[in-house]
Amino acid sequence: MTKQWAEAVAAVNYIDGIQSVTIHFFLK
Numbered sequence: 001m002t003k004q005w006a007e008a009v010a011a012v013n014y015i016d017g018i019q020s021v022t023i024h025f026f027l028k
Helices: 003-027
Strands: none
Touching: none
16 A cells, blocks of 8 residues: 555545535535
8 A cells, every 4th residue: 555545535525524414414
């Protein structure tokens, strides 16, 4: 695992987390 690959995965997970929170927030 390279550092760049790990950072890319972390960025995707971070964005997915924001989208999940945003979706739950607007659905309430």
